Amino acid sequence: MWQSRAASGLFTRNCTKLRRRRRRRRRRRRRRRRRRREKMTDQGKQYSTVVEHDEALSFGYYDEDDDDDGLETFTEDGVCGCDEGGLGFRDPFCSEVKPRILLMGLRRSGKSSIQKVVFHKMSPNETLFLESTNKICREDVSNSSFVSFQIWDFPGQIDFFDPTFDYEMIFRGTGALIFVIDSQDDYVEALSRLHLTVTRAYKVNPDINFEVFIHKVDGLSDDHKIEKQRDIHKRANDDLADAGLERIHLSFYLTSIYDHSIFEAFSKVVQKLIPQLPTLENLLNIFISNSGIEKAFLFDVVSKIYIATDSSPVDMQTYELCCDMIDVVIDISCIYGTHRLQLPLLQEGHRGGVRLAAESAEKP
């Protein structure tokens, strides 16, 4: 009896010791993670804000109390890949932090369509079948040394008051915030959402460029477009003035995925994030004046975004013509070009049809 009591006492003591040891280990691990995270934030690197739950949409860091190391949303070094499409953020050859562009707006306003059409060459009609985004989707765009940034596509129903949504962390590393308004819909709610988003973001990071895409204007007449733009511009700025925030500058663009307006608008957004822009413009001005060429654009061929142009005004028709010429050059070089030229285009997955043509051209 005495022996068994002693044995059970010993067993309990051992268990308690074991539990204490485990708890200590867990605490140490948490501390280490916290330190690592602080270090990463200091360096400007951002953690994923996507933590998927079974049912509800949730935003936040990984659960500190979750000890299951293997199931963490973050990789050990704090850099997390894209949830969709498998595009990672970590560039093994480059440790620089890329500017971040956020795509925000109400549900079905056209955010994902914009991203797919501009950066994935999706045909506008295919966007009709896009499903609603239910978590933040991040993508690394690194087409060239100038076009190198991250795009974060947000779900329409994002809730700033959700305590797990760490908007401070998100806005802190943001270069541009694109707010998409569906011009074919009633935009009263969109405007109040725009106001809330902009004021929150400005408080955290006053250096963000605020870009408003008055989207889906393809269904509107020219007069109607101008009228809508004027009305949205006035209401949005009035709201800011009422809040004493006149100093916030909003830029407005009329856009549609069914024409080149979305590429032009995106070009302007991206240009603001390129520190070398004035130098590039100067070089193009010199080029124009010495060559007798009428207009010059510096293009990112893959996305058809123009990185810079000379200082003469941009005529939409010239821009469209250049875009079409790029398509022709790509098509021809994919079919008749050298293997070296074809390869990057194949890797980029550029234009499905061309890819097939190039593959069959390669076969003996």
Ligand SMILES: Nc1nc2c(ncn2[C@@H]2O[C@H](COP(=O)(O)OP(=O)(O)OP(=O)(O)O)[C@@H](O)[C@H]2O)c(=O)[nH]1
């Ligand atoms: N007419 C027209 N329709 C568009 C345009 N852009 C997108 N759409 C359509 O708008 C619908 C919604 O597009 P999505 O890209 O899924 O919208 P979203 O803002 O990502 O929606 P959530 O993921 O729910 O937040 C789709 O049916 C698109 O085809 C446009 O420029 N013009």
